[in-house]
Amino acid sequence: MAGQELAGKVAIVTGGTRGLGLSCARKLAGAGAQIVVTGLDKARGEAAAQSIGPSARFVQQDVSKSADWPAVMRAAAEMGPLNIMVANAGISNFVPIELMDLDTFRALMETNLKGAFLSLQNATEAMRNHGEGGSIIMMSSVMGRMSAPANTHYSGSKAGIRLLMKAAALELGAEKIRVNAVLPGITHSDMTAGFDEAETAPALIPMKRFGAADEIGDAVLFAASDRSRFMTGTEMIVDGGLVAR
Amino acid sequence: MTPIEDLRDKVAIVTGATKGMGRSTAILLAQSGAKVIATGRSEEAGAETAEMMRAAGGEGLFMRQDVTVEADWKKVCEAALSQFGGLDILVNNAGVFMVKPIQETSEADFDWIYRTNVEGTFLGMKYGFEAMRKTGRGGSIVNVSSLMGQVGFPGATAYCATKGAITGMTKSAALEGADLTPPVRVNSLHPGVIWTEMITDQFGDDAALQQAFIEETPLKMIGLPEHMADAIAYLISDQSSYVTGTELTVDGGRGAD
Numbered sequence: 001m002a003g004q005e006l007a008g009k010v011a012i013v014t015g016g017t018r019g020l021g022l023s024c025a026r027k028l029a030g031a032g033a034q035i036v037v038t039g040l041d042k043a044r045g046e047a048a049a050q051s052i053g054p055s056a057r058f059v060q061q062d063v064s065k066s067a068d069w070p071a072v073m074r075a076a077a078e079m080g081p082l083n084i085m086v087a088n089a090g091i092s093n094f095v096p097i098e099l100m101d102l103d104t105f106r107a108l109m110e111t112n113l114k115g116a117f118l119s120l121q122n123a124t125e126a127m128r129n130h131g132e133g134g135s136i137i138m139m140s141s142v143m144g145r146m147s148a149p150a151n152t153h154y155s156g157s158k159a160g161i162r163l164l165m166k167a168a169a170l171e172l173g174a175e176k177i178r179v180n181a182v183l184p185g186i187t188h189s190d191m192t193a194g195f196d197e198a199e200t201a202p203a204l205i206p207m208k209r210f211g212a213a214d215e216i217g218d219a220v221l222f223a224a225s226d227r228s229r230f231m232t233g234t235e236m237i238v239d240g241g242l243v244a245r
Numbered sequence: 246m247t248p249i250e251d252l253r254d255k256v257a258i259v260t261g262a263t264k265g266m267g268r269s270t271a272i273l274l275a276q277s278g279a280k281v282i283a284t285g286r287s288e289e290a291g292a293e294t295a296e297m298m299r300a301a302g303g304e305g306l307f308m309r310q311d312v313t314v315e316a317d318w319k320k321v322c323e324a325a326l327s328q329f330g331g332l333d334i335l336v337n338n339a340g341v342f343m344v345k346p347i348q349e350t351s352e353a354d355f356d357w358i359y360r361t362n363v364e365g366t367f368l369g370m371k372y373g374f375e376a377m378r379k380t381g382r383g384g385s386i387v388n389v390s391s392l393m394g395q396v397g398f399p400g401a402t403a404y405c406a407t408k409g410a411i412t413g414m415t416k417s418a419a420l421e422g423a424d425l426t427p428p429v430r431v432n433s434l435h436p437g438v439i440w441t442e443m444i445t446d447q448f449g450d451d452a453a454l455q456q457a458f459i460e461e462t463p464l465k466m467i468g469l470p471e472h473m474a475d476a477i478a479y480l481i482s483d484q485s486s487y488v489t490g491t492e493l494t495v496d497g498g499r500g501a502d
């Protein structure tokens with residue numbers, strides 16, 4: 001049964017210490033994978049790894065800094081050949097165009113877009129080394145297909161991830177490295193803690209509620225598993241119908 | 246195919262289940278614990294599907310159905326309600342395929358492909374919604390569109406028209422389904438080239454052709470019915486409980502360029 005479909009597999013989940021990333025890490029671990037979770041905050045990261053269980057390990061990392069990547073890849077290699085990369089780390093804030101200084105813009109782009117690229121590059125190298133392929137999952141967003149005011153940098157970064165994903169899928173397919181993106185809608189997490197669900201969801205979202213982090217985790221688990229072995233270059237939207245209208 | 250765990254006590258209808266993707270899907274859902282009504286036009290092939298579902302340890306039966314006939318939909322949905330106590334899952338898989346340039350496509354050709362692919366899917370959603378509403382447990386509908394419901398293909402204008410219609414109808418139905426309590430989710434699946442009778446009836450069961458498709462596909466493999474069954478199982482299960490109105494493309498990367 002699907003229960004242990006990832007037994008013997010090794011995964012990295014960036015930004016895996018809370019919210020969507022933590023849910024993804026729990027789902028993968030629940031299916032039998034060994035996990036490296038990464039994040040900026042050491043105390044929170046170690047607590048997260050402990051809460052996932054003995055199959056998880058935390059490595060402190062800023063995904064946008066290439067110097068932080070070797071330690072992450074070494075930790076994964078100690079578990080075994082890398083099979084799964086969930087490039088989840090991302091930040092969000094709302095700033096109108098004219099008020100946004102370049103540092104704010106760049107900080108978000110470097111984490112969200114460059115971080116996704118470095119995740120892809122490091123995962124590809126590790127997966128090539130063992131030649132059995134793998135699955136790379138990019139956390140994009142419905143904000144990469146639609147948008148909202150004061151969100152140029154975030155929407156831009158998430159739209160960039162969609163096309164980065166497609167280009168990578170075409171480049172890596174022959175090596176059986178699959179690359180897909182998950183596009184969450186408005187999902188309960190620290191990132192959306194300031195949103196009022198009762199106020200916004202009924203009018204905005206066809207399903208009239210925010211998503212749960214685990215509903216994103218289930219999509220990532222599908223994309224990580226062999227159940228999706230013919231799927232690459234695909235955007236999986238998990239948004240309660242938000243972009244359908 | 247990987248059985249999934251949360252389909253116990255669910256009731257499913259799978260159309261076009263006498264071969265190919267529909268048959269694989271019916272078997273996987275039955276194996277995963279759902280009670281499955283597999284439908285299609287061929288009694289003989291349908292009986293084989295029913296036997297395969299039983300052999301996989303599942304519970305299911307075959308009913309003869311032409312998806313373009315309203316009376317057949319009433320009969321099938323009625324059977325789900327009366328024999329299995331409700332309807333939770335509908336896989337609108339039945340479809341036909343044709344490659345013909347525009348000038349060679351007769352009105353009769355167009356009507357034929359349109360009736361099965363578009364009206365068949367529409368009627369499925371119409372009677373499926375009704376049966377799911379009566380059941381009161383919400384539900385999930387998967388409409389099998391195609392990569393050709395997302396991008397064009399030369400010589401396939403009529404087919405692309407029907408599969409594009411499915412892509413659009415799915416989103417509208419998803420918005421209606423989201424207003425039901427509990428909600429009925431509706432999503433479309435977009436297969437790339439899947440090696441089934443749909444292809445081999447049109448082009449012949451030709452190893453060189455299969456190799457050409459493999460070469461054209463970024464993952465360098467041919468799509469198989471079981472790949473689609475696994476994707477459909479994700480979309481109809483509670484694992485996708487926040488997914489509605491979306492297009493899931495499973496095409497080995499063909500559509501990514």
